[in-house]
Amino acid sequence: MIKERRLIASFCFVSFLFLLLILFLPLFSFQSALYTKRSANTFVGDEKYLAVRAEIESEAAAYQEKGIETTISEQVTERTNSKGKKTSMVAFSLLSTDIRSGWQLLASPFACGRILFLCLILFGILLLFLCLGLVTAGGTAVRKFKPFHHFLLDIPIAASVLLLFCVPAFALSLNLTFGRNVTLALSQNLSESDSAALFSGLDQFLFGGIAGDKLADMLGTFSFRLNPVYWCLLAPVVITLVCTLKLRFGQIRHPFLRLLLYLTVVAFSLFILYPFFVMFITAFRSNAETTDMYFLHVLPTKWIWSNLKDTLERGVLRYLINSLLIAGGATAIAMLCGIPAAYAMARMNFRAKKAYLGFIIMSQMFSPVVLLVGISRLMNTLHLNDSLIGLMFINAAFNQAFAIWLLRGTFVSISSEMEQAACIDGCSTLSALLRILIPIASPGIVTTLIFVFINSWNEYTISTVLISTQTNRPITVGITQFSSFNMIEWQYLFAAALLATVPVVILFMLIEKHLAAGLTAGGVKG
């Protein structure tokens, strides 16, 4: 309990520290050129140079009067032109460097300012409830800690966790406003109203409203730098991770700290789902948007659902049917051969049993990739190359070891008493298998079945080698038709990929639980 209270205190303290850091440290500096003057054919020290110099100095003095500190930068480019004459160009610019800290953002119309405002509110809540909790529970002995006090102390914890997550959000939106949005607005990729709002906001925030029409020019040389301390702002993520690990170790059972466990799990899940998310959104983009150089939108501006229909019409339907046939046929063959073998291995004793078991375990390493040359020759001899039937048999054979292994595990775990009784009553071994064992073992059988199906569905390497006719391609090979050497139609590629992925992922989720149990029996991956 004391540990928990100490943790609450440290959490609140850390979040307070971060808030102070953002608010009062000079976090970011902006450099922009208020005034630029270029003068051609000017050599350092000559009359023209001095005139321009005087002009820029008077300009600087004018800004000085308005209360803006500037520095004059001078850039000389010398080169010899084609006639062998030496030319020189001098460019003067009036640079102003503005350093801002977080509290100055509060009044600005940018999103980062609003996040900071939210942080302050959260901190207020934190402080209020921390005081309330400590005052009411103050003198109470640890054992007499009432649920009410827990509740009072839970709120500051929640507020500080949220506050810590606001910090990276703040940093991100800072970058977004002063980096990305400025670039986009200058290259006229933002909508007019957006860029007008951005420009007026920037004008107020950076130059106190003096820039007016000159703002676009000033922003042309705009650069935005962050204090190195800024990187410390990403530390909350580390802190929360460490706390999660501590939580995982079971030392802290505080309900709100469990929140951190969830945050880690959510982060990891998001990471896993990321490529699938990309597949999904890209599948419904327009062709122009898949190869958009300006990276304008995260989500498709217009969801083009007809991409799915188009891919189906461009041969994908045929590939899906082929895949279905191959995977279905392979599963059927693998089960027809595998169930009897697994039955014999589980229920009967014979001399070669151990050798066969060893062979089955060993054969999990027989990868079709290493044997590709042999397989393609064999299929040539059997006249099964470029045919779906050949692929069915190959897939069945390479999944056979796994199927027997998993089925055997299931059969062994089921007591043989009922079958024995049936056999004594005169039932044949075959009907004992069909009528008694298979119905009981059906969960294990379905798991094996689905697993073999998925493996055959996802098989790619042998199909690329064996299949040469376009209409015989399975989906994994078929999707490559959308990526030719010089043009890739990403939206169709991913629409087809989506169609190929959704069914297997759903099937896999169904057997996931049984598979984990089956893996203890042998451990097999596709």
Add this chain to the structure above:
Amino acid sequence: MNNIFVRHKWDPYLWILPSVLLMLIFVIFPIGIVFRLAFSDISRAGVVGEFIGLGNFISAVSAPVFPTVLMNTLIWVVSVVGLSTLIGFTAAMVLNQPFFGRKIARSIIVFPWAASLVIQASVWNYIIKMEYGNLNNILLNFGVIKNAINWRATYQIEFIWECAIGIIVTIPFVTFTVLSGLQSIDSSYYEAATVDGASFGQKLFNITLPLVRPSLTVSTVLNIIYVFNSFPIIYTITKGAPANKTDTMVTYLYMLAFYDQKKGPATALSVIGFLILCLASSIYMIVTMRKEEAL
């Protein structure tokens, strides 16, 4: 086991006959063919000539790219198996904790295992494109970076990406194997250890690790085999380019056999790879058989 099911001495062999036949024709035969080809002279058209001993092996091993390919294979296998085991183990520990939404998390982690490797590799291939890739898109739109980053500037970086993708797609397998091992550990061990005041580290090294070691061994050895044989990721993203610099053994031998039409050296490489795998899987067989006997 009793023999009430065996009416005739040959009965069991009849039961296993279909599976033996299937594997004999489609697995053992190709192995035989590969071995025969590896020791024979093969013309570019594919006509098998006479026995030439180790000639194919010598020309395969003496190819200038062979050391690079071997090194890549080593890096590929070690990094993918090592890191995915580490991350998968941690993920399994987290998923073994009871928490709300654990089922959903388990369903999500299954995704990379279920989806086809060639599809996932294509998606990642799109994600890390510099000009319009999704990673740059997201990072730019969230303001993390200012200019598009070339995520695949050199072939070394591309190879690192391939390894990373290999790790991501391998994690679920490790997680589920370890998870099934973790679930079989009796919680009373931990309770006793907690009563005795053991720290987390002590519990991890003295209870968890020894008890999940069999599952961990199974997953590691199988992973070595599968990762060694993994083909679609590298083939989709770089195709071994530039000049075989990112090839592993299997992609290299595929290119050799089906692009360069050098079937002789390719089959010789197959045999070498086959022997390496034999070593790994005999270790696996010994471990599993021992476990089987213990049951």
